[in-house]
Amino acid sequence: GSRREFERAVALMNGGKNEEAIDLLTKLIQQWPGLTAPHINSAIACIRTGKTELAEQHFKTALGLVPGHPVAGNEYGLLLRKAGRFKEAREIYEKALASFPDYLPVHRNLGILCDLYLNDPECALKQFEIYSKGKPADTQVKIWIAELRMRLGRQ
Numbered sequence: 001g002s003r004r005e006f007e008r009a010v011a012l013m014n015g016g017k018n019e020e021a022i023d024l025l026t027k028l029i030q031q032w033p034g035l036t037a038p039h040i041n042s043a044i045a046c047i048r049t050g051k052t053e054l055a056e057q058h059f060k061t062a063l064g065l066v067p068g069h070p071v072a073g074n075e076y077g078l079l080l081r082k083a084g085r086f087k088e089a090r091e092i093y094e095k096a097l098a099s100f101p102d103y104l105p106v107h108r109n110l111g112i113l114c115d116l117y118l119n120d121p122e123c124a125l126k127q128f129e130i131y132s133k134g135k136p137a138d139t140q141v142k143i144w145i146a147e148l149r150m151r152l153g154r155q
Contacts (some may be wrong), residue, residue: 002028002031002032005027006023006025006041007039007131008024009021009024009025009028009038009041009088010041012024013029013041013044013045018045018046018048019045019049020047021041021042021045021070022042022045024030025038025041025042025045026042029042034064034065035065036062036066036072037146039058039061039062039065039072040057040058040059040069040071040072041070042055042058043055043056043058043059043062043076043079046058047075047079052079052083052107055079056076056079058077059072059076059079060076063076065093067095067099068095068096068097068098068100069096069099069100070096070099070100070105070106071103072096073092073093073095073096073106074093074096074103074105074106074109076088076092077089077090077091077092077096077106077109077110077113078109080092080116081109081113081117083153086113086117086118089113090110090113090114090118091116093106093109093113094110095133098118099108102129102134104130104134104135104136107128107130107131107134108127108131108141110123110127111123111124111125111126111127111128111131111141111144112124113125113145115128115144115148121148121151121152122152124144124148125131125145125148125149125152128141128144128145129145132145133135135148143153
C-alpha cells in the first residue's frame with residue numbers, strides 16, 4: 001500500500017533519483033493530502049533538483065498541517081537561510097521550537113543563523129548550550145560555545 005510506496009520514494013531519493021521520487025510522492029500527496037511526510041520529502045527532493053519555489057510550497061503545506069513541524073521547520077529554515085531570508089528563517093525555527101522544544105537540530109541551526117547571519121551572539125550561545133546539553137558528544141558545538149563565551153566576555 002501507500003506505506004510501501006512512500007518507502008520506495010525514500011529509496012529513490014537515497015539513490016539520487018529525485019525526479020522519480022517527486023512523481024511518486026505527488027501521487028501519494030493526491031491520495032493522502034493530510035500527511036506531512038510526503039510533502040517534506042517532496043520539498044527535499046525539489047531542493048535537490050533546484051525547484052526551490054515548489055519546495056517552499058511543500059514546506060508551507062506541511063507546516064499548515066502540523067504547525068511548527070520540527071523536520072519541516074528545520075529544512076525550511078535552511079532553505080530560507082540559503083536564500084538570504086534570515087529573518088524568515090529565524091521565525092520558522094522559533095515556531096518549530098515553540099511546538100517541539102526538544103528537537104535538537106533546530107537549536108543547532110538557529111544558533112548558526114544567529115551567530116553567522118544575524119549578528120546575535122546571545123541567541124547563538126543560548127541555542128548551542130541547549131543543543132550541547134542534549135548532544136554532549138558533538139565537540140564542534142562545544143568549540144563554538146567556548147568561542148562565543150570568550151567573545152561575550154564570559155569564561
